[in-house]
Amino acid sequence: MQIYNGAIKDTTNYISDSFLKINSCGFQDVLSKYTVVRENGRNDYHIILINSGECEALYNGKTHRLTPGDFLIYCPHEAQKYIFRSEASYLWCHFTGTILRELLSSCNISGGIYRSESDKNTTEIFSNLIQRFYQAKNKDSANADLMKLIYCVGDIVKNCGQKDKTDLILPILT
Numbered sequence: 001m002q003i004y005n006g007a008i009k010d011t012t013n014y015i016s017d018s019f020l021k022i023n024s025c026g027f028q029d030v031l032s033k034y035t036v037v038r039e040n041g042r043n044d045y046h047i048i049l050i051n052s053g054e055c056e057a058l059y060n061g062k063t064h065r066l067t068p069g070d071f072l073i074y075c076p077h078e079a080q081k082y083i084f085r086s087e088a089s090y091l092w093c094h095f096t097g098t099i100l101r102e103l104l105s106s107c108n109i110s111g112g113i114y115r116s117e118s119d120k121n122t123t124e125i126f127s128n129l130i131q132r133f134y135q136a137k138n139k140d141s142a143n144a145d146l147m148k149l150i151y152c153v154g155d156i157v158k159n160c161g162q163k164d165k166t167d168l169i170l171p172i173l174t
Contacts, residue, residue, distance in 0.1 A: 012094060013042045015076070020097035020143045025130050027051075029089045038080040044096040045104075046074040047149070049126055053088020057081070057113065064113045069122075071153055075111040091126045095146055103147075107154025116156045125149050 012024035023044050030053075048055075048071065055066040058081040066072060066082075074080050084090075104110065116122070129145035132138040 013044065014096070015043050016096045016098075018097055019099050020146060021095065022129070022133055022142055022146055023094040023096060025091075025093035025095075025133050025142075027089065027091050027127070027130055030084050030087070032084060032086050032088075034084045034088075036080060036082050041074060041076065041078045041080050042094060043076055044094045045076060045100060046080065047093050047095070047153075048072040048082070049091045049123065051089040051091060051123065053084055053086040053090075055088060055090070056083050056085055059111075059113060066113065069116045069119060071114040071116070071156070073109065073111050073114065073153075078111050091123070091130065093126070093129065093146065093149075103150060107150060108157045109150065109153055114153055114156055119152075119156075122149070122152045122156075125152060 014023065016023075050066045050068050050070050050072075052068055055070075055072075057064050057066055057072050058079075059072070072082065125145055125148045129142050129149060132142035132145060
C-alpha cells in the first residue's frame, strides 16, 4: 500500500496575492489502496476529478464513494483523506488567489463532493489546464482553463450534482 501523508516539504503549498494562481497540477495513475492523508490540509484549494476507478473519501466525518466524473474539492486547511479502492486515474489541481472565495461562492461551490456523469468537456478542460501549466509560454492561459473548470463545476451544481442528496434535503427537514 502506498501512502502519501503530506509530511514531505512541499514548495507548492502557499497562498498567492495574485488574482488567480495554479500552484501545481497533474494527472496520476494509482494502484489500489493508494492513500493520501493531510491532517491539516493545505494552504490552497485542491480539486480532484476521478477519471477511472473508485475512490473513497472522508469528508466532514462521512465516507463518500467517488466514481468517474465525480469531483472532490478541499478548501484551505480542511483535513484531506482519500483512498483509491481500485487501480484508478485522476486529475488534480492545487490553486490559490484573491478572487477564489468570491468566485466559488458565486458558482455555489464550497468544499465537498460533487457528483456528475463522466463529462468529456470537463475532462478536456482539466487536461488542457494541466498541459498548459507545464508549457512555459502557455502557463498564464492555464488560469483561464481553471476559471472554465470552476464554471463547469458550477453548472454541475446547478444541475443537482451537488454533494449527496442528504446534504440538500437535511436543511429542508430541519
